[in-house]
Structure formats: C-alpha cells, structure tokens
Amino acid sequence: MKQDRLDERAREILIRNDRGGYTVPNGRVYPFQWNWDSAFVSLGFATLDLDRAWREIETLFAGQWQEGFLPHIIFWHDDAGYFPGPAIWATGRNPPTSGITQPPFAASAVHALWKAGDPQRYRTNLEKLFPKILAWHRWFAQIRDPSGEGLAVIVHPWESGRDNSPEWDAPAQKIDTSAVGPYERRDTHHLDASMRPTQLDYDRYYALVQFGRSLGWNQRRIGQENPFRVVDVGTTMILQRANRDLLQLAEALGETGAANELRQRIAKAERGISWLWNEQVGAYCSRDVITGESSATVTSASFLSFYAGIRDEARDRRLLQHLERIAGRVKYLLPSLDPDDPGFDPVRYWRGPVWAVVNFLVGSGLSAAGHHSWGERIRGDTRELIGQGGMYEYFCPVTGRGVGGDDFSWTAAMWLHWARGDSPTP
Numbered sequence: 001m002k003q004d005r006l007d008e009r010a011r012e013i014l015i016r017n018d019r020g021g022y023t024v025p026n027g028r029v030y031p032f033q034w035n036w037d038s039a040f041v042s043l044g045f046a047t048l049d050l051d052r053a054w055r056e057i058e059t060l061f062a063g064q065w066q067e068g069f070l071p072h073i074i075f076w077h078d079d080a081g082y083f084p085g086p087a088i089w090a091t092g093r094n095p096p097t098s099g100i101t102q103p104p105f106a107a108s109a110v111h112a113l114w115k116a117g118d119p120q121r122y123r124t125n126l127e128k129l130f131p132k133i134l135a136w137h138r139w140f141a142q143i144r145d146p147s148g149e150g151l152a153v154i155v156h157p158w159e160s161g162r163d164n165s166p167e168w169d170a171p172a173q174k175i176d177t178s179a180v181g182p183y184e185r186r187d188t189h190h191l192d193a194s195m196r197p198t199q200l201d202y203d204r205y206y207a208l209v210q211f212g213r214s215l216g217w218n219q220r221r222i223g224q225e226n227p228f229r230v231v232d233v234g235t236t237m238i239l240q241r242a243n244r245d246l247l248q249l250a251e252a253l254g255e256t257g258a259a260n261e262l263r264q265r266i267a268k269a270e271r272g273i274s275w276l277w278n279e280q281v282g283a284y285c286s287r288d289v290i291t292g293e294s295s296a297t298v299t300s301a302s303f304l305s306f307y308a309g310i311r312d313e314a315r316d317r318r319l320l321q322h323l324e325r326i327a328g329r330v331k332y333l334l335p336s337l338d339p340d341d342p343g344f345d346p347v348r349y350w351r352g353p354v355w356a357v358v359n360f361l362v363g364s365g366l367s368a369a370g371h372h373s374w375g376e377r378i379r380g381d382t383r384e385l386i387g388q389g390g391m392y393e394y395f396c397p398v399t400g401r402g403v404g405g406d407d408f409s410w411t412a413a414m415w416l417h418w419a420r421g422d423s424p425t426p
C-alpha cells in the first residue's frame, strides 16, 4: 500500500476508535480506555490535532485514584464483550476502573506533546497534568519499589503490558488457582485461541484479580502480600525514561523541588537497574522479588535499556550481539521473545510476535544511543510490517502476517508518529 493511503487508513482508525475524548485500542476486543495504549495513541493524534492529543491523556488521568495510582483500564461504559469487566474488578471508583496499573509511558508522551506545540498555548494543560503524573511516579516509588533502588515491581502479568511473556511463568506458579470458580473468557470469542494466552494463564490472571479484590484494592497491602511480585525489566526501563522526561517538564515549569526529587530517583535507578543484569545470559532480565530468581530470558524488553538511557559499554555490546543473532533467525525485528528460546511461538501474543509500540521504544532508544543502523532497521521493519500486513495488533516475525485484532489504535498511532516517512528517527 502507498504511503498516502496508509496515512489515511491510520487516521481513519484513530477517528473510528475515538469514543469522545478517549480511544479504545480496538472496538471489539478492547472496548475501554487502556492506560499505556492511550499514551501511545496521543502521539498519533498529535499528527492530526494536538488539542485532541492532550485530551487523550487528560481523560486517562480522570481515572486516577487519590493516592496517585493510575489504573490500567478506565471503564467509561460497560461492555459485555470483555472479561473481566467493572463488576468483577469491583474497585468502587467513579469512573469504574481496574485495580492494577500499566507501564508509565504517559510522562514521555506528554513530553513529546509539549515539544510539538507552542509552549504558551499548552502551558495550562501541562501545569494541570504535571502534579498528577508526578503523583503516579511517586506511587511507583513508594508502593512498588520495596528496596528503594529505583526498580518497578508488577503484581499482575497484565501490569507489564506484555501479558503472557515467559518471564512470568515461573513466578506465576505461586498463584493458587484452586478457588477461581467458573468464568467465561471473551477474548477467544473474537480471536483464535492459538493467538491468545492459555487457559492456565487466564486462571492465574483471574485469581490475582480475586486476590486484589479480597484486599479491598488496598495497594500497599497488595504490594507486600501479593503472591506474584516481579521486577519487570520493561516497566522499570520505561519508568526510568519517564522520570527523565518528567524532569525536563519540571524544569520547563520551574518546579525545582520536584526536579530535585526526580534527579535523585533517576540516579538511584541508574545503580539499581544493575540488579536486573544477568551476566550469564548477557541481558537485562526481569526478576522475581520473592525468590530473587532471574527470568534468564531475552525478550524485546531486555533491549529497553538504551531507551532508558542506561549506558554500559560491555553490556551494550552483549545486547547488540543478541540483536545480531536474533536478526539472523527471523525476517522482521523485534520479536517479543528470543527465537532461540524453547517457548518461542511466532503468533502467540507476547511469546514471539512483533509489536509496533515496543519497536518504537527500542528502535528510538537504539538510535538515541548512537546505534542508528539498528534503530533504522527496526523502524524499517515496522514500516514494512504495517505496509504489508495492515494495522494489526501484532505481527508474525517469520512471515510478516498481521495477527490478533485488526485496526489497532496504537499500531495506527505508531505508523503516524514514527514508522512512516523517510526521515530518520528524531
């Protein structure tokens, strides 16, 4: 498909999935507002209508809890096509929300929106959003960083945004599913089960929702008592970068106290993130907080250190060696799981497929770190995948086929913001 046609298609998708101030990831499979999806989507809207782009994030933060926590789903309207819906979460909020969070990409999105517009015109928008984002980042530091080292713990695989990544397999064995009871999945009504998480995964997802609900969604207690507690390499790296971007916004607003606080947090994480480095594997890997065990798995998130601004020559070299090896095994970068991992499955969600948003983070991170040819390779592959396969939820790294839901908002957004065009990554 030609570039103009693709641009038009991407715009149509965003406009069709717009529900008036927020955008659904996909009308059938994901009919609500999702946290990190909205942040990515705002970058797509920024190419059409900057006011609407800010609004996407403002609507998202309308679902923020008093304590700073920002949920992963805001249920603006109920919809029978999704499980578990608001009545199952039962968080008792208005608007109804889930009780878990997602990777904090919003600060980085707002930073990009701020850079894209006239600062005078958007100053009030920024002034209103800044304290809310800061409160969310503080919540991560207070509730999800038990050793105070700048790491980010997730208490549900969905919080990683990479739902069924094999990094969660071992830690999830501690989740007791014996009392889950009967329930009906809705995702497999819309999509082929071979492309989705397994039944065991779903039982565990649901058991964790029941656990949170049994604690009345007391986040402090969940952070301490949840049976699944893992430092996610993805969330940790995204938070580190988000803190850097938020620091720039603090400086733009003259918020010196907040700026100092953020500087300290960033410095702490620069040291703390080393805990995730697995020397034997030669990569940053997620780690179980309860057992201390490393996932010892190379996933697309392992390469987010460049995006986070973490630099270490010897480690970077090893990461690039992995990239080189992976590029020799599949046609399109970046598969969500190492193709040499025995669990690799090129169409099963986060166990192999390529996702445009992760490609954007990893690709732009590599370029910013000076590894332009890798950054451009990942961007070029994303362009080709979307150009041939359509704006799918994810793509098979072997054949390039679009898989999962079609007409996906964040894929359309990544096309408009990053993958299209000939100019190199900014």
Ligand code: GLC
Binding pocket: 025, 030, 034, 036, 037, 160, 161, 162, 163
């Ligand atoms: C899936 C993805 C997650 C995304 C959501 C909505 O759960 O794993 O990252 O936010 O769908 O698109």
